[in-house]
Amino acid sequence: MSEGSPVEGFIKRVLSPARLGSMSLHAAAVALSLLFAVTVLGLILAAYGTRPSAVIDVVGEYALTGPGWVAIVNKSTTYFLAGLAAAVGFRMYLFNIGIDGQYRLGVFAAAVVGGALGLPMLLQIPLMILVACLVAGAYAAIAAYLRAERGVSEVISTIMLNAIATGVISYLLSPKRFGVLEDGSSNVQTALIPESGRLPAISIPGAGEVYGFTVIAVIIGILYWLVTERSRFGFELTATGSAPRAALLSGTNPRRMVMITLIASGALAGTVGLPELLGSTHRYGISFPSGLAWVGLSIAIVGRNHPVGVALGALLWAFLERCALPLDLLGVPKEVISVVQASVVLAVVAMYELVHQISERRERRRAAAFARPAAPQGSPA
Secondary structure, eight states: OOTTOHHHHHHHHHTSHHHHHHHHHHHHHHHHHHHHHHHHHHHHHHHTTOOHHHHHHHHHHHTSSHHHHHHHHHHHHHHHHHHHHHHHHHTTTOOOTTHHHHHHHHHHHHHHHHHHOOOOHHHHHHHHHHHHHHHHHHHHHHHHHHHHHHOOOHHHHHHHHHHHHHHHHHHHTSTTTTOEEOTTOOOEEOOOOOGGGSOOOEEETTTEEEOTHHHHHHHHHHHHHHHHHSSHHHHHHHHHHHOHHHHHHTTOOHHHHHHHHHHHHHHHHTTTTHHHIIIIISSOSTTSOSOHHHHHHHHHHHTTTOHHHHHHHHHHHHHHHHTHHHHHHTTOOTTHHHHHHHHHHHHHHHHHHHHHHHHHHHHHHHHHHHHSOOOOTTSOO
C-alpha cells in the first residue's frame, strides 16, 4: 500500500485516537442502555415471581429458532424503513409523527393500483413502489408547507393528518369504492394483486421465507447513507438543522430544506408497508398495523440516525416483540415488552447526552492544549 494512498488515509481517520475514543464512548453508551433495560426486565420478572431461566428457555423455543429469526427479519424490515423515514427528519430536528398516516395512504394507493393493473413484473412492482412513495410524499408535503410557510409545528400537523388519513382510508375502503367484501365475511379489503405484482421471497430451508423487499430495504439504507453522509445535500441538511441562520448566510434556504426534508421523509414512509403488501398479504386491509410512527422515531433515536444503527435497533425491536408471546405463556403481560422498549429509548437518550458532554470536555481540553504556547528551548519545563 503506497504512502498517502486513499486507503491509508481512510484507515488513519478510522483508527485515529479521537475517532476510537468516540466509538468506544458510543459503544459503552449502548451497552449501558441495554444493561439498564435488562435490569428493568429482571425487576418486572421478579415482581411476577418468574425465574429468568424459565424465560430464557421459552424465548429460545419460540424466538431463537429458524422460523423465529425469519419472522424477526421480516418484521424488522418494516421497522427499518420506518426508522429511516424518521431519521431523515431528525437530521433537521424535525419530528415526522405522520409516518403512520403517510405509510398507510401510500400502501393503500399502491394496493389499489396493483389490484387494478396486470402489467409485467418489471413494470408492475416499480410502479407500485413509485405510487406509494409519491402519495406518501405528497401527503407529507401538507405538513411541510405548513411548517415552512406558516410556522405550524410539524408535530401538531402530522398528528392531525394521521387522523385525517384514517378517515380517508375508511371512506375509500368501502365496497362502493375500492373495497372488496370477502364471501361470508365482513372484512373489507382492496382487490387481490395479481402474480406480476408479488415480489418473490428469499427461501431459507427449514426456516421459512424472507421478504424479497428486504433486499430493496438494504439498498435504500445504502442510498440513505450516501445522500446524508457523502453529498452536499446531506451537509446542508445537517447544517440547516444545527444552525439555520448560519446556513442561511451561507446560501442555503432553510424553508426549502424543510420542505425537501419532510417530503423525503414522507416518501420513505411510503415504503414502510410494501414488504408486507408485496410479500405477504397482496392486498390492503385491517391487518396493516398502526402506530409505526412511534416505532420509527424510537428506532431512529436508538440508532442515532445511522442506517447500521437503525438496522440493529429494528432487529432489537422485532426480537423483543417476538418475545411477547413466551412471556404471556409464563403469566407475564405482553405489555412488559413496551416497558422494556421505552426503557431502552430513555436510557439511550440519557447515555448519549452524557457521551455528548464528555466529548465536549475532551474537545475543550484539546483546544486549550493546542492554544497553549510552547515553552522556549532551554527553559525549564
